[in-house]
Amino acid sequence: MKKLYSLLLGGFLLSAPLASAQTLAEKTKGLQKFPGYFPFYWDEKGGRILLEIDKLDQEILYVSSLPQGVGSNDLGLDRGQIGQTRIVKFVKSGPKILLLQPNYDYRAVSPNPEERKSVEQAFAQSVIWGFKAEAQEGNRVLVDLTPFLLRDSHQISDKLEDLKQGSYKAEESRSAVFLPNTKGFPQNSEFEAIITLTGKAKGREIQSVTPDPNAVTVHMHHSFIQLPDAGYKPRAFDPRAGYYANEYMDYATPIDQPILKRQLVRHRLVKKDPTANQSEAVEPIVYYLDRGAPEPVRSALLEGAAWWNQAFEAAGYRNAFQVKLLPEDADPMDIRYNLIQWVHRSTRGWSYGASIVDPRTGEIIKGQVSLGSLRVRQDFLIAEGLLQPYEDGKPTPPDMLQMGVARLRQLAAHEVGHTLGLYHNYSASTRDRSSVMDYPMPRITMRPDGSIDLSEAYAVGIGSWDKRAILYGYQDFGPQADEKAALDAVMKQTLAEGYVFISDADARAAGGAHPTAHLWDDGPNAAAELNRLLDVRRQLLARFSEKALAPGQPMAMLEEVLVPMYLLQRYQVEAASKELGGLYYTYAVKGDGQTITRLVEPAEQWKAFDALLRTISPWELALSEELLLKIPPRPVNYGRSRETFPARTGLTFDPLGAAESAAATTLEFLLNPQRAARLEEYHARHAEQPGLGAVLDKLLAATWEARPETGYPGELQRLVQMLTLQKLLALAAAPQAPVGVKALAALKVEDLKKQLQKEQKAKEEGRRATALAALRTIRQFEDNPEKFQPAPALPMPDGAPIGSNDCGTW
Structure with missing residues (x-):
């Protein structure tokens, strides 16, 4: 065995x-x-x-x-x-x-193999x-x-x-x-x-x-x-140019130079004749559109994406950027095809521009755009609310579809811009929509007869900032040129023409300070545009009716069209709030002559404050009785959704809930702890700057100290009063707020408390009840300030992206 x-x-x-x-x-x-x-x-x-x-x-x-x-x-x-x-x-x-x-995050770019090896072995x-x-x-x-x-x-x-x-x-x-x-x-x-x-x-x-x-x-x-060959020449990153960066640490760098290296993320593009003012490219950048995109979407996407050729022509190229329909025998998985694809989801949402990038150099190997198919439907819905076009016996105007298609052109250009290496530029909208890399608010104007004009809802063509950015990233200066000097000259001219690049972190922060960096805004001055939009909104709501509904739709669906009209001001509110306690700044580098920082003028801040106060006025928040009678509870199979207002009234439409969500948003921006901290700091440094105390005094005067209203406006007034108190207490309890801010907010609450005790003797029952509720809320704060959490307000229906960072109306 x-x-x-x-x-x-x-x-x-x-x-x-x-x-x-x-x-x-x-x-x-x-x-x-x-x-x-x-x-x-x-x-x-x-x-x-x-x-x-x-x-x-x-x-x-x-x-x-x-x-x-x-x-x-x-x-x-x-x-x-x-x-x-x-x-x-x-x-x-x-x-x-x-x-x-x-590990390509840490390298030694050196001809010495031992030096390269020492870094490889270190990480x-x-x-x-x-x-x-x-x-x-x-x-x-x-x-x-x-x-x-x-x-x-x-x-x-x-x-x-x-x-x-x-x-x-x-x-x-x-x-x-x-x-x-x-x-x-x-x-x-x-x-x-x-x-x-x-x-x-x-x-x-x-x-x-x-x-x-x-x-x-x-x-x-x-x-x-397969990785690209060694023929690509990386280009140095500049924070003012508007490009993504490919970063790594180079341990072979001389001690007197920065060890962290940054390169532009961009496609490879060179001229056939670098000495010519205009030349064809050795190999053009070609994007291919998903054949699954239907008409008229297909034509809009082809046209909008092709706008970028305007920028490349301005940079000295001839037909260097092309957009084509993906050939039937082509495979989108082939790395040789830059792709624009049409993506379906159960809800509308963001579109994306992504790239496959060589981590060694920053060279884009393949650009890939994903465009959400539901966005155009949301723009169509917005246009229905603006135009209210459905009248018996009259043909439906083409304006709604035209607005949606115009948005798709701009969207295609925007997302392709990301795959060319470009960041968002959220300051561009203040300079006559100078970049497709901003998030565009549709430009809504009112004719003398009160009708809405959408002929310029979205810009056409590439922006002037985009041309300067492409010039910096893609211009071929030729093999004999001093590229650094040439790039410095391009940037110097860009700055001389007054262009400013401000991107995501500065625009998206709830407590943001930059007065021109916003998403979904329009116009050179945020406060002035907010007031203009409120004027347009008031007229829209005054005549809002079932004409916004296509024939055969349930009357309850009127709410879906009402939401973006009622919240027409929502993004301009955020923009205007940044002027209060605002700081203008640039991504300046030493010696470039740009304004580094500048406090917003006090008069501009107070204009913004007054415009924000207007958004929480009972007269701006109210809806007409005639309209309220036209919105019934939801019929079977038409339940409430993320596109409708949250309600505290059960099955019925809740106009107070709609007002609550709008007013609470304004107050959250107004009483943001970071904004409050800046108000106190800037006032301490410059007495003419608005201080937090003065801002709170004016806010309380406009809400709790205003002449009492009755009826429906009175209910809205008391709603705003309670929201103001809750947000003020939240500021007093905010752990991230400085001690001085919390102390000042608590002091204003203490002063209000005395007024509320007098209000308990008011004749009107609603006023007494509100005073009682307010005093109880204050006592909850006083019992444990560090753990105080105000009752959450009803949220707005989902917001960004308009027309389609998650989901919702605008």
Whole structure:
């Protein structure tokens, strides 16, 4: 028996090297071969992909993506979403093949190999997967790629758990290779898998977009891409130019120079003749539109994206930027195609411009735009409310569709701009819409007869700022030019022409201070535009009727059209609030002559304050009785949604709830702790600047000390009074607010308390009740100021993006 065991063991030991010694031809016999950048084989019987690695130790680009998404904008897992882009290489160690990601965040750009090696050894690398060699011939190795493909590479389970949608994990028995989208191309090899994540659903969003929320099936895609050749020349980043940056630390940098390097993220583009004022490009930048976009959307997207050629012509190129319909025989997965795709979701939401970028240099290898298909429908809804076009016996004007299509042109240009390397420029709207990289508020004007004019709702063509940005990023100065000096000259001229670039962090902060950096605003002065919009809004609401509803729609649907009209001012409110306690500044660099910082003039701040006060006036918040009688409770199968106002009245439309959501938003911006802190600081430094105490005094005078109203206006007035108190107490309790701000807010509450005690003797029952409720709220604050939390106000219906960062009306 012992001898037999030895023979069996010996036979096993002999068989192992024989199996591993199989040639690639023997191992892949009978399998379907796919040629391409990495050849691979399909094992139909085993459901496997066998990858032939013929580029050991050679760096490539690995990109994961989500070709078929979940379909909810709230979850942010959309069709076509690009995941992480990494440089990797296959490294062999004995029978193992490791997929290694070098650490390109830390480098030594040096001809000295020992210097480069010292940095490589100082920082960790990442092995993102390990394979067992199935066969080997020389430097060619065969591995089973299937387990690598059948994992949750997009980390959807983690995202769903973070969003409180449930706990999931990839289930192999319900996952498989998706062969139709597994292909080989000359410069890239593409692999796709059907991945099913199973678990226990908890969230409303995941339940709303899946047939069985306990089994979420999506597609995940993997791309192995050839890195570009060394012919690309990186361009130095400038914070004033409007571009994204590719960053890394270079430890070979001389001590007297910055170790952190920043390069522009941009496409490769060079002139055929760099000495010519106008020249064709050696290879133009070409974008291809998803054939799934229907008309008139298709034509609008082609036209809007093509606007960028205007900027490239201004930079000295001829026909260097092109937009075409994706050929029928072309594959959008081919890395050679920059893509504009049309994306469907269950709710409207953001569109995106993403890029696959070479981390070594910042060169854009592929631009990919994702445009949400529901956005145009929201613009159409907005236009219906503005025009109220549905009158019996009269043809419907084309203005609504024209406005929606105009927005799509601008949207296509905007998102393509991101894939050219450009940031948002949220200061552009104050200079006659000088950039498509701003978020545009539709320009709504009123004719002398009171009708609405939408002929200039959205700008046409590329902006003047965009031309300056493309000139900086893409101008070919020629091989003999001093590029640094040439770029300095471009920037000097840009600044001399008065252009300012201010981007996301400065515009999106709730307590933002920059008086010109806003989303969805219009006009050179935020306060003046707010007052103008309020004038337009007042006339719109005064004549708002069922003419805003298409024939056959339930009358309850009038609320959907009413929402963007009632909240016409919402983004201009945020813009005007930044003037109060505002600070104008630029991304100035030493010696460029720009204004570095400048406090907003006190008179401008008080104008903004007065405009903000107007938005919480009972007369601005009220709706007519005639209109209120036309909005019934929702019929069956037409339930309330994110597009309607929240209500405290059950099934009926709640006009006080609508007013609450609007007024609370104004007060949140007005009494933001960061804004309050700046008011106190600037007043302390310059006595003429509005101080927090003066602002609070005027606010209380306009709300609690105003002449009491009766009836419906009286209810609205008392609603605003309570909201003002709650926001003031929240400021007094805010942990992030400075001590002086909290003390001053508490002092104003103490002064108000004395007034409220007198109000308890008022004849009108509503006034006495409000005083009682206010005093109780104050006592709750006094009992434990550090833990005080005011009752939350009803929120506005979802806002940005208009017309379609999550979802909702505007």
